[in-house]
Amino acid sequence: MTVAITGEEIGKKIAEAFPGSIVSSDKGSVVVDSKQLYLIGEFLKNTQGLEFDYLTFLTAVDYIDYFEIVYRLVSLKHNHSLMLKTRCYDRENPVVPSVFNIWRAACYQEREVFDLFGIKFEGHPELKRLLLWDGFKGHPLRRDYL
């Protein structure tokens, strides 16, 4: 059985290594500051006992006040999982760091989020539209797109 690590538990560990980086944490997930996302990602992948080596899905949700980017991480070695989130409050020019260099699984998924939500992933080597064509205007999965 894959053990879902609670947000509180992992939040404590992240806060020890990166003080002030936790926005909130609950049973299901932990929300971290997007500025430190990349470093936290590396920490989660390389720390012994955590070793989240496998990124399953990456997506975004538009809550109107902010975008929430959701990462589900799994450790194949320890068979545990984690829901990691980060927020982006800028609607005009939303930018979050790319985790491509940590987990290559983010390659197409970040492009997809960029395509459908217009969120830029800083550090992605080839950030362009994935599903829609290059001349397409707007980002359909935003709540204000009609």
Add this chain to the structure above:
Amino acid sequence: MSIQTEPFILNIGPQHPSTHGVFRLRVTLDGEVVVNVEPVIGYLHRGIEKLAEGRTYTQNIPFTDRLDYLSSMTNNLAYCLAMEKLADIKVPERAEYIRVIFSEIMRISSHLMAVGFFINDLGAMMTPVLYMWREREKIMDMFEMVSGQRLLYNFMRIGGVSQDIPGEFLPAVKKFVAEMPKYLDEYDQLLAKNEILLVRSKGVGILPKETAISIGASGPVLRASGVKWDIRQLDPYSIYERFDFAIPTGEVGDCYDRYWVRMQEMRQSVRILEQALAQMPEKGEVCASVPQFFRPPRGEAYGYIEAPKGNLGFYIVSDGSIAPYRLHIYPPTLINITALQDMVKGWKVADLIIIFGSIDVVLGEIDR
């Protein structure tokens, strides 16, 4: 004297028989050797995630059929599991068995298509596919018995399945389960030692274990690279913890291993089916009571399964209304084609076709 050369760009698809749908590959070639590939997708994009936001939870089930249309039933299951997690619904015992039986039949059907078309890509035009279709036809008949449909079933519901199975269904499955090992032996006899298959697929398109994990590959592609990861066993959903089965894994992660893993998984599916048929309760409810305008509580849930092609997941955010606030589909084959670039470099164009065929893609799922 050296001859001046320059890279050549070849466009494969979107309409091309070996792309298994509307998929385009922009291939950079040095002579006949592949230097780089760039998959171009989105030709089948229907915006299912956006459409789902305007429809009720039950109305979204037919959309899930249209993702991976070769394994519609398992798509239904993943979506319903996410909903059941969100609203904490207990599925009746008999419905759980019906779901497992359909999932495993669907897996056999999907793998038959995958293996058949993989051999087709090798140049054995249609003959192996028609052998595989002989069995798939029986599977289609079984699905027609229960849902009236042969491809897009829309059979599962939140909390169970839409209706009980008809009387003629179980004898048909039992007959199929009894016959299938014999047919699998027949395929092995025809294929496993076939020299052309061995030469063309052994050592071709190797995906190393570390790369497979890093790109997030799942399903037979991940297992062929030697990673023993099957959600049915390592994180059992539904009632999979009750069944005894093995996880076949490959050694090197080449095209042959991916073919071999699929062949072995069909045998394991037959084993699960045998156990499920023996344990299944004779009578009982097939669907929990769920209101027509189902309003799950606020919150989010992620339901995921081991679909025939890999790890399929539905991430649902609910705002307490009758329609999802956000529905994200995590498709296995979109992630698996990330591996294409690593696998094809240095191989010839003809190998590119079989390496792509060995991933087993369905564009309905990649483009959504």
